[in-house]
Amino acid sequence: MKSFTRFTLLVFSLFITHNAMAQDDILESLSEIAIVDQKVMMPMRDGVRLATDIYRPKTDDKVPVIFSRTPYNFNSWGDGEQQTRTAQRAYEAVKRGYAYVVQNERGRYYSEGEWDILGVPLTDGYDAFTWMKNQSWSNGKIGTIGCSSTAEWQMAIAALDHPSHFAMVPQAYGAGVGRVGEFFEQGNWYRGGVEQMLFFSWLYGVEHDKFKPRIPAGATQEDLIRISRFYDLAPENPRVDMSEAMKHLPIQDILKNINGKQEVFDKMVRRKPNHPDWYKGGLYHDDMGFGVPSFWFASWYDVSISPNLALYNHVRNNAKDSEVKDNQYMVIAPVLHCRYTRATENTIVGERNVGDARLNYDEQIYAWFDWWLKGEDTNFKEKTPRVQYYTMGSNKWQAAEQWPPENTQLVTYYLNSGGDANSLYGDGELTTKKPNNDTPDSFIYDPMNPVKSYGGNVCCTGNAVQGGAFDQQIMETRNDILVYTTDVLDSGIEVTGFIESLLYVSSDVKDTDFTIKLIDVYPDGTAYNLDETIQRVRYREGYDKEVFMKKGMVYKVDLTPMATSNYFKKGHRIRIEISSSNFPRFARNLNTGGDNFNESEAVIAINSVHHSSKYPSQIRLPIKQ
Known part of the structure; x- marks a missing residue:
């Protein structure tokens, strides 16, 4: 020693x-x-x-x-x-x-x-x-x-x-x-x-x-x-x-x-x-x-990729000065928070190798400044795409004139099961066919035994969470995670843009949370997380009011959009996970309906996700055509 x-x-x-x-x-x-x-x-x-x-x-x-x-x-x-x-x-x-x-x-x-x-x-x-x-x-x-x-x-x-x-x-x-x-x-x-x-x-x-x-x-x-x-x-x-x-x-x-x-x-x-x-x-x-x-x-693995992209769109669409509106440019890299220049010819983000993600950042930034601050003709606009984004899976930089790229189309995938989508070993399916099974999937959410954050889109949490893409299979053995997976893909699919999700839920408590995670499943079962989000149900009707649940009632919950650019190769599968915690990435809901920040006692909840012709829980993927 x-x-x-x-x-x-x-x-x-x-x-x-x-x-x-x-x-x-x-x-x-x-x-x-x-x-x-x-x-x-x-x-x-x-x-x-x-x-x-x-x-x-x-x-x-x-x-x-x-x-x-x-x-x-x-x-x-x-x-x-x-x-x-x-x-x-x-x-x-x-x-x-x-x-x-x-x-x-x-x-x-x-x-x-x-x-x-x-x-x-x-x-x-x-x-x-x-x-x-x-x-x-x-x-x-x-x-x-x-x-x-x-x-x-x-x-x-x-x-x-x-x-x-x-x-x-x-x-x-x-x-x-x-x-x-x-x-x-x-x-x-x-x-x-x-x-x-x-x-x-x-x-x-x-x-x-x-x-x-x-x-x-x-x-x-x-x-x-x-x-x-x-x-x-x-x-x-x-x-x-x-x-x-x-x-x-x-x-x-x-x-x-x-x-x-x-x-x-x-x-x-x-x-x-x-x-x-x-x-x-x-x-x-x-x-x-x-x-x-x-x-x-x-x-892609920063803490707030979707709001970042939404702000870019907001400025491009709403700036009053036409010169300002027309001079908004964006780069989206496959790295963690502020890690742009650390990309290599074999960029590892978490556990996943996303290939050669290098970009000439300094050259582009100084060309931008030389144009605006020195008045030099750097041909920035001619040389620089409006949006440069990196697609994981195909591992390449791509360009678009807008975000999401104009050649993407939202395709709806529905949740389905026989009522037992619990864990990796359940019967949860993700399919483009509308569900017809009225049996919901239920799980027990115990705030004192939350689902651990494993990888993800994070920063600044010390040793509490390591950001990036990690194989989620070990997490998916938990019974309080619902798992829905497509069939093996016959051909590759590129998902690029905002991912929208809509759940129909019920619970035996006044308030709880629902989480969702998008995952790329490799042929050997390796399951890499792409993005994740969460919604506190009391705010389902807006953040200016709190509306609590009643036992036995089913509620529609729109989760905030996720975002990614990922190529799901032939032989891969698309998966989503649903649960009620992702801790300590997000604070636990103690399920009491109280203020939560000043509470120490929790209530165990039985939470359900419904998928039927009446309650078609779904995720909408922006698929590049």
Whole structure:
């Protein structure tokens, strides 16, 4: 044990030394080509100052700006991965003739003020654009870029339509989407009215305590640069086993139970899907305008692929400015959250090899910026398809002028069985023929023994859920999972677009959840998950009201659409799973009809899915013709 510990420490020491060397190398290279101005305290209209690092070419010419705003640590004196990435991005931008500006949201690290998710107020983003536009070295044209929390603030700011905000590249931006069309995710907090538990883990890892050490007000830039070499203000949270932490009830006390910071979490965990406070922060909602040409990046195994695609469609269809409407582009990759550049010639997502998913991301992004920020004729529109999407199974990049591609048609597949679709060994069928069996499929849902999340479209859950495609056969042995499968396919079928599902359900409790999962079944039985969703039944008639069930009554439930592009090869089968839990991807419904977030006691439910001529439960697949 002692020798193992010494070896571990040696490896860790070498890792830190290597990272520090890499950081030093990139900073040296950057200093050779850039004027570096760090810890610039950019003033906002209320007097709060935001810590900003500026890297710009050594030239007297005015240059465009690439702006990255983030809640994460970018102190260049650190040796972490985030700091090294910041220096590398700055180097690439400056090398190409751009000023690269990175800024912490208010209340984060050296930025003054109090933090809230997405860096509210929105005026901070607007004020930052105005400040950069007015600098002597700026040509007045600004593009924004970032992934995840560094992207999600961009949409609401785009609604303000600042005259210098010429273009943006939001990547994995779902937590910035509040309400768009039928999606009421409120920044990934909900799916179908059910809490997505990723923020329970994410907030533990990133939120700074209100009693954190603070830099004295009015500190000079010189002082801030000096002390940043010794103090980067990054908290070191004790490691937590999130797979166990998320089991705690009531869920409102999960962070309290692990000694986490609770200020932001406490107010969010109590909000229902249509609470007015969702509409006061930094989320983008579909009643807002949109004023910026955008190059969007999404991925099939991200946490909110369907709302991401819905937002792209919303902007393309509803932007008032025809130039903005016509300049929306999209890339959809077969990867996890923010993993675009990690695709290889043998890209593995979870357990599934989806082939060579590489793409010339940097070339396309800089061609986009060169066009909008420098006015160069890069032929972006001629070279770049409107939508670039990767089809798994056939493992290839494809192009379309719209989403879904115009040559797709929704085909209805009905659920059917003899009343025993429970588990992989049941008699559940998925067929294009309308069902005629009136015997429903029933299962027991015990919130204290939920179906475990196994793979899926996730991010940010620590060790609680590993995202991606995993063989679901071991899960499908559970009796509380209903399994419906087509016959073996005589020819290949490409499913590309939004997947709609409609269930007719009943229960012996006032409220419960229903989940659905789409799966590609290989000839050897391997069953890879593609997408998944959930619906809390009390919200089946809308998120502005709660309508509870009565025992013995059958209710129609439209689940929020899933999305994928997958080629089901000849010899494969298409499968869906239905259950009432997918935990800890989603919070458990305790089946009481209560608030759920403040409850610890659960009720066991007997839930049923009906499939008959009167109650034709179904899934509608967008099949490419």
